[in-house]
Amino acid sequence: MISSMTGFGKYEIKKDGISVSVEIKSVNSRFLEINLKLPKILQSREFEIREIIRQKISRGKVFAIIDYEIDPSIQPPLKINFDVANYLVKSLKELKRKTKIRGEIKLEHLLEFSQIFEIELEKDISEDEWEIVRTAVENAVDKLIEARNKEGFELAKDIENRINAISKDVDKILALSNEKLKERQEKLKARIEEIFKDVEFDRNRLEAELVLLANKLDITEECVRLKSHTKFFLDTLKSSENAVGRRLNFLLQEMLREATTINAKSEDTEIIYLVVGIKEEIEKIREQLQNVE
Secondary structure, three states, X not given: OXXXXXXXXXXXEEEOOEEEEEEXXXXXXXXXXXXXXXXXXXXXXXXXXXXXXXHHOOOEEEEEEEEEEEOHHHOOOEEEOHHHHHHHHHHHHHHHHHHOOOOOOOHHHHOOOHHHEEEOOOOOOOHHHHHHHHHHHHHHHHHHHHHHXXXXXXXXXXXHHHHHHHHHHHHHHHHHHHHHHXXXXXXXXXXHXXXXXXXXOOHHHHHHHHHHHHHHHOOHHHHHHHHHHHHHHHHHHHOOXXXXXXXXXXXXXXXXXXXXXXXXXOOOHHHHHHHHHHHHHHHHXXXXXXXXX
């Protein structure tokens, strides 16, 4: 079953004082393109995150945003930057001297400046913490795939109906062609005999030329190939393989080629009208396949 390239997935997890939120969406693209927005602490794991996505998605432009938070109750202890504290004390004393302000410099004065406190965050996450992040990413990707498959199912139903309509029109064209070809052959034969009624000519040669002309005007072969393409198209559409969008596009191109040849060989307005309808359906399917993985 085909899969759409458009979808959205989100997953959140809280475990061991760590909160991870992953939002991931995708839109159509000829190739796989992954765009990540990561907090600094996950930068070193960018390759692994890309691989998780790449193993499950083959086409589409993917955007993923990952938020990583640590419970304040287990945050690393504060560290005092004494260089900043000493500089502030010196600056306050200078301010007091120049402005002739009375009073002592107290601790509460320094506490107004948050710059004296630092939190030493780990430069990288531990393996246990990475497993929490991995779980969140994998589940978010699975939800994205679920949304893509759901939309793909709806696309497949519509495309299948259009392919079946094309197949029915090909049957009508083939029936009309067999009927009209005989009529055109008889009319042409009668016209030639009328033109050359007072002239002797080789009737066997005339019959042979009419057969050659009939073969040139015959569209049976094109109709058979077009029907065959519709069958292979439906088989591929319903197959369990992944990422069949390119193959479906190729089959669609072949269908359009056969329809164009049928149109070029036909002079009957009813057949031409049916071919125009087939081409319109092919174009609508082509637009839908732009969003198929």
